[in-house]
Amino acid sequence: MKLQFFKYQGTGNDFVVMDNRQHTFPKNNTTLVAYLCDRRFGIGADGLLLLENDKMSDFRMVYFNADGAEGSMCGNGGRCLVAFANHLGVVGNDAVFNAVDGLHHAHVDGNIVNLKMVDVDEIHEKGNYSFLNTGSPHHVQLVKDLEHFDVYKEGKKLRYGLYGQSGSNINFVEQLNDDTFQVRTYERGVEDETLSCGTGVTAVALAMHSSGKTTANNVNIKTRGGDLTIGFEEQDGTYTNVFLKGPADQVFKGEVECSI
Ligand SMILES: N[C@H](CCC[C@H](N)C(=O)O)C(=O)O
Numbered sequence: 001m002k003l004q005f006f007k008y009q010g011t012g013n014d015f016v017v018m019d020n021r022q023h024t025f026p027k028n029n030t031t032l033v034a035y036l037c038d039r040r041f042g043i044g045a046d047g048l049l050l051l052e053n054d055k056m057s058d059f060r061m062v063y064f065n066a067d068g069a070e071g072s073m074c075g076n077g078g079r080c081l082v083a084f085a086n087h088l089g090v091v092g093n094d095a096v097f098n099a100v101d102g103l104h105h106a107h108v109d110g111n112i113v114n115l116k117m118v119d120v121d122e123i124h125e126k127g128n129y130s131f132l133n134t135g136s137p138h139h140v141q142l143v144k145d146l147e148h149f150d151v152y153k154e155g156k157k158l159r160y161g162l163y164g165q166s167g168s169n170i171n172f173v174e175q176l177n178d179d180t181f182q183v184r185t186y187e188r189g190v191e192d193e194t195l196s197c198g199t200g201v202t203a204v205a206l207a208m209h210s211s212g213k214t215t216a217n218n219v220n221i222k223t224r225g226g227d228l229t230i231g232f233e234e235q236d237g238t239y240t241n242v243f244l245k246g247p248a249d250q251v252f253k254g255e256v257e258c259s260i
Pocket residue numbers: 013065070071072073074075076077136137168169187188189190194196197198199200
């Protein structure tokens with residue numbers, strides 16, 4: 001069986017993207033998803049996204065991590081899928097779609113996608129790190145000399161050591177100025193550092209605001225794959241109107257043999 005696919009990336013977080021409105025993709029085939037995401041034997045990506053029909057909204061987002069298992073919310077993936085829906089003509093410049101953590105609004109302006117994330121009302125501050133859920137679970141920890149920090153080794157240690165088998169994504173952060181932070185993320189499900197993680201940088205912005213490192217309501221994040229901005233409102237520790245904004249681009253399209 002041959003399947004049509006598109007490749008998208010959002011600040012270097014890359015995805016195999018497929019139009020599954022006709023239910024052609026075998027979603028229970030974990031081995032197939034892992035193969036398509038494999039960078040040597042397959043197409044290569046941090047995850048796989050399916051666009052499906054949805055009764056309540058413009059479309060449904062289904063997201064798998066590179067290991068083949070269905071993931072929780074993916075911020076960069078959400079931005080890429082909105083760009084794809086816009087490319088297909090499923091949505092215009094405004095979109096609302098359903099994902100595993102509920103409905104998301106988004107706005108497209110050229111290659112910039114601004115995506116509304118879930119409200120957050122719980123940020124656990126624990127000594128040298130914070131833990132919160134922005135659609136996916138995130139550990140946020142300030143470190144010195146992030147450029148030379150061993151994100152893979154330290155991230156893997158915390159992902160299993162502190163959070164067990166179900167795990168968490170692990171973000172390491174360095175503050176650059178009042179409203180700007182550098183972030184590197186170890187992603188569970190990819191089990192490696194990725195160039196950028198959307199729910200991760202969102203978690204960093206909220207955790208840095210909550211712990212008083214910044215008073216800005218628009219936080220700039222630099223990742224190895226590019227720059228993202230997180231805007232939000234806060235009242236009594238509850239974060240609403242949280243928006244993740246940045247580029248999402250189609251890289252190429254093709255056809256892949258799926259005999260697995
Ligand atoms: N790259 C994704 C994070 C996905 C989280 C995923 N790794 C999981 O824990 O299921 C993002 O842009 O938000």
